[in-house]
Amino acid sequence: MNDKLKQTFSQAKNYWNQRTKKQKIFSVSGVILFILLVALVTYFTTRTSYAPLYSGLEASETGSIKEELDKDGVQSKITDGGKTIEVPKDQVDNLKVKLAAEGLPKTGSIDYSFFSQNSKFGMTDNEFNVVKLDAMQTELSNLIEEMDGINKAKVMINLPNQGVFVSDGKAEASASIVLNVKPGFNIDDKQIKAMYNLVSKSVPNLPTDNIVIMNQNFEYYDLNSSDSSGDAYTEQMNIKHQIERDIQQRVQTMLSTLMGTGKAVVNVTADIDFTQEQREENLVEPVDKTNMKGIEISAKNIAETYKGTGAAGGVTQGSSSTDSLGSSYQSGTSGNGDYNKTDDTINYEVNRIKRKIVESPYKIRDLGIEVMVEPPNRNKKSSLPASRVNDIKNMLSTIVRTSIDKSSGTNLSNNSVANKISVSVEPFAANAPTTSVAKSSIPWWIYVIGGALLLIIALLIFFMLRARRKRNELLEDEEELLEEEPTPVDIPDVNKEVESESTARRKQLEKLAKEKPDEFAKLLRTWISED
Numbered sequence: 001m002n003d004k005l006k007q008t009f010s011q012a013k014n015y016w017n018q019r020t021k022k023q024k025i026f027s028v029s030g031v032i033l034f035i036l037l038v039a040l041v042t043y044f045t046t047r048t049s050y051a052p053l054y055s056g057l058e059a060s061e062t063g064s065i066k067e068e069l070d071k072d073g074v075q076s077k078i079t080d081g082g083k084t085i086e087v088p089k090d091q092v093d094n095l096k097v098k099l100a101a102e103g104l105p106k107t108g109s110i111d112y113s114f115f116s117q118n119s120k121f122g123m124t125d126n127e128f129n130v131v132k133l134d135a136m137q138t139e140l141s142n143l144i145e146e147m148d149g150i151n152k153a154k155v156m157i158n159l160p161n162q163g164v165f166v167s168d169g170k171a172e173a174s175a176s177i178v179l180n181v182k183p184g185f186n187i188d189d190k191q192i193k194a195m196y197n198l199v200s201k202s203v204p205n206l207p208t209d210n211i212v213i214m215n216q217n218f219e220y221y222d223l224n225s226s227d228s229s230g231d232a233y234t235e236q237m238n239i240k241h242q243i244e245r246d247i248q249q250r251v252q253t254m255l256s257t258l259m260g261t262g263k264a265v266v267n268v269t270a271d272i273d274f275t276q277e278q279r280e281e282n283l284v285e286p287v288d289k290t291n292m293k294g295i296e297i298s299a300k301n302i303a304e305t306y307k308g309t310g311a312a313g314g315v316t317q318g319s320s321s322t323d324s325l326g327s328s329y330q331s332g333t334s335g336n337g338d339y340n341k342t343d344d345t346i347n348y349e350v351n352r353i354k355r356k357i358v359e360s361p362y363k364i365r366d367l368g369i370e371v372m373v374e375p376p377n378r379n380k381k382s383s384l385p386a387s388r389v390n391d392i393k394n395m396l397s398t399i400v401r402t403s404i405d406k407s408s409g410t411n412l413s414n415n416s417v418a419n420k421i422s423v424s425v426e427p428f429a430a431n432a433p434t435t436s437v438a439k440s441s442i443p444w445w446i447y448v449i450g451g452a453l454l455l456i457i458a459l460l461i462f463f464m465l466r467a468r469r470k471r472n473e474l475l476e477d478e479e480e481l482l483e484e485e486p487t488p489v490d491i492p493d494v495n496k497e498v499e500s501e502s503t504a505r506r507k508q509l510e511k512l513a514k515e516k517p518d519e520f521a522k523l524l525r526t527w528i529s530e531d
Contacts (some may be wrong), residue, residue, distance in 0.1 A: 015467075015471075023463070026460070027460060029456075030456050030457060030459075030460045033453045033456055033457075034453060034456075034457055036453075037449065037450055037453040037454075040446065040449070040450075041446075041450065044446065048075060048088050049088065049089045049090075050077060050086040050087065050088060050089060051086060051087070051088075051089040051092050052084050052085070052086050052092075053065070053076070053085050053086060053087045053092055053095055053096065054084070054085055055080070055083065055084045057082075057083050057084070057085065058083075059082050061104075062078060062082050062083070062085055064104060065085055065099065065104055066078065066085060068099065068102065068104060069085075069087065069095070074087060074088075074091065074095065075087070075088060129159075133157060133159060136157060136202070136203065137155045137156065137157055139202075140153075140155045140157075140198070140199060140202055141153045141154060141155045143198060144177070144179070144195060144198070147191055147194070147195070148185075148191070149181055149182050149185035149186075149187060149191075150179055150180070150181060150182070151180040151181065151182055152179075152180035153177060153178070153179055153180070154177070154178045155175065155176075155177050155199070156175065156176045156177075157173065157174075157175045157203055157206075158173060158174045158175070159173050159203075160172065160173060160205070171205070172205050172206065172207060172210055173203050173204065173205050173206040173210065174206070174210040174211070174212075175199050175203060175206060175210065175211045175212070176211075176212045177195070177199065177211070177212070177213045177214070178214055178215070178216065179213065179214070179215045179216070179221075180215070180216050181215045181216065184252070184262070184265055186245055186248065186249060187215075187221060188245070188249075189242070192213070192221045192222075192223060193223060195213060195221075196208045196211055196213070196223045199211055208223055211223075222238075236272070236274050239272065239274075239362060240270060240272050243270050243272060243362070243364065244268045244269065244270050245268075247268045247270070247367070247369070247399065247403065248266050248267070248268040250399070251266045251268070251369065251371070251395075251396070251399065252264065252266045254395065255371065255373070255392070258388075258391075258392075259373060259374075262374075262428070263373065263374045263428075264371060264372065264373050264374070265371070265372045265428075266369065266370070266371055267369070267370040267371075268367070268368070268369050268370075269367070269368040269369075269370075270364055270366070270367050270368075271364070271365045271366035271367070272362055272363070272364060272365065273361070273362075273363040273364075273365045273405070274361045274362065275359075275361060276358070276359060276360075276361035277357075277358070277359035278356070278357070278358045278359070279356075279357050280354070280355065280356050280357070281353070281354070281355040281357065282352075282353070282354050282355075283351075283352070283353040283354075283355070284350055284351065284352055284353070285350065285351040285353060286350055286351070287349075287350065287351055293348065294348035294349050294350040294351075295348065295349045295350075296346055296347070296348055296349075297347050297348070297349045298346070298347040299344070299345065299346045299347070300343070300344070300345035300346075301342070301343070301344050301345075302341070302342070302343035302344075303340075303341070303342045303343075304339070304340065304341035304342075305338070305339065305340050305341075306338065306339035306340075307338050307339075363405040363407070364403050364404050364405055365404070365405065366404065366420070367399075367400050367403050367404055367420060368420050368421070368422075369396050369399065369400065369420065369421050369422070370421075370422045370424075371392060371396065371421075371422065371423045371424070372424050372425075372426055372428075373389075373392065373423065373424070373425050373426075374425075374426065374427055374428045375425055375427070378427035378428070379427070381425050381426075384425050389423055389425065392423050393418075393421060393423055396421040396423070397414075397417045397418070397421060400412075400417050400420050400421060401417060
């Protein structure tokens with residue numbers, strides 16, 4: 001066996017040494033490429049493609065699902081900081097049905113269905129109160145999560161201890177709520193008021209003053225009641241925030257319609273004038289402003305005429321005069337003459353206006369709007385055309401012009417309005433593509449590489465077979481030359497004894513006499529007796 005191995009190794013070594021340098025490089029490269037191809041094909045055909053089974057889980061839920069999957073021997077991995085669990089893609093549907101039948105994933109909390117499923121005797125009052133409180137918190141969380149813009153809600157309720165005596169006053173409960181709000185969503189006052197009333201009416205002896213609501217960024221949501229006696233600064237800030245929120249929501253709605261949901265973020269800053277002015281005006285205006293005349297309410301007309309001698313008067317004959325009341329007359333100085341007197345009295349009524357004016361204290365003196373838009377192709381800003389950006393700026397300019405109070409004397413030229421708005425085009429980190437699950441299908445470039453490697457391997461096999469065929473031809477030529485050489489004549493040795501039947505018997509008897517002398521003696525006696 002060792003001789004055969006040595007002979008094979010020697011033949012391989014001789015074959016390798018007979019190759020040229022180019023052939024050696026070509027052969028080594030082909031072997032390396034073949035190994036690489038086999039490794040790639042093995043990797044892509046044997047690797048497991050994972051897909052999310054559940055997302056947005058709590059740590060406890062992820063642990064229970066992971067434990068169940070490990071118990072069943074299912075491969076799984078946890079991603080997204082423990083919130084997502086992934087399994088082989090072809091097992092997702094079956095595992096969802098199987099885990100659902102086993103009651104997984106659990107919410108990690110107790111709802112009111114616990115009482116119907118676990119009703120039994122022997123539960124103490126303390127145990128019942130703990131379970132009831134947990135169920136109440138869970139149900140309130142589920143109700144709040146049904147509202148728009150709420151991803152998750154955590155509710156903690158603190159119930160006071162009941163007094164022993166009837167005369168003891170009722171202690172008040174308290175509640176704390178933490179909301180996980182969707183990015184870019186603003187909770188309006190109606191939703192805040194609804195949450196306060198929902199929690200207050202769901203828990204006994206829980207006034208709204210004992211409820212605290214905040215979001216994941218530790219921003220508080222206060223209940224703005226009309227009868228609240230807050231200070232002036234808080235009231236003014238609430239009004240300012242309300243105005244900014246209303247404008248922001250209008251702009252956000254229009255941009256979402258234009259660009260798509262989650263493609264635009266709006267920030268609004270307003271300068272509000274809270275100065276309140278009260279004044280009283282007493283005005284007198286003519287009814288007919290064109291002729292500057294009022295309405296005639298009364299008129300008086302007196303006319304006197306006299307002819308003859310001894311006419312009264314002291315004014316030159318033929319002269320006329322009109323007094324301030326509209327009376328006109330003519331008189332003469334001669335003894336003979338005519339006397340005419342006309343007296344017209346007209347009373348006019350004008351508009352007497354009395355105004356008590358209270359100016360609105362909430363005037364927008366200045367307004368700034370900042371908008372950030374994500375391009376359609378987040379890796380290429382130029383994918384958003386300049387015309388679309390100009391349309392957004394024109395829309396914001398119109399909102400600024402119509403919102404700012406004109407009576408404040410603010411200069412609303414085109415340059416000033418352009419300075420009050422800002423539009424930037426940037427990709428959003430929240431919309432960044434997540435690491436997608438690798439597809440089980442092999443990319444096209446793998447086929448190209450595989451085809452090239454197969455071609456190289458085919459060429460190598462062709463060259464090796466041709467080289468082997470040449471080597472076999474050489475060996476056949478050598479054998480033919482050896483066959484043509486004269487074969488030597490075999491001359492028997494004279495001293496060598498010719499093997500015959502008698503010689504063979506003699507050798508057998510000698511061997512028998514040496515190895516088994518007793519049997520040889522018996523044989524001799526038999527032969528002697530026969531003779």
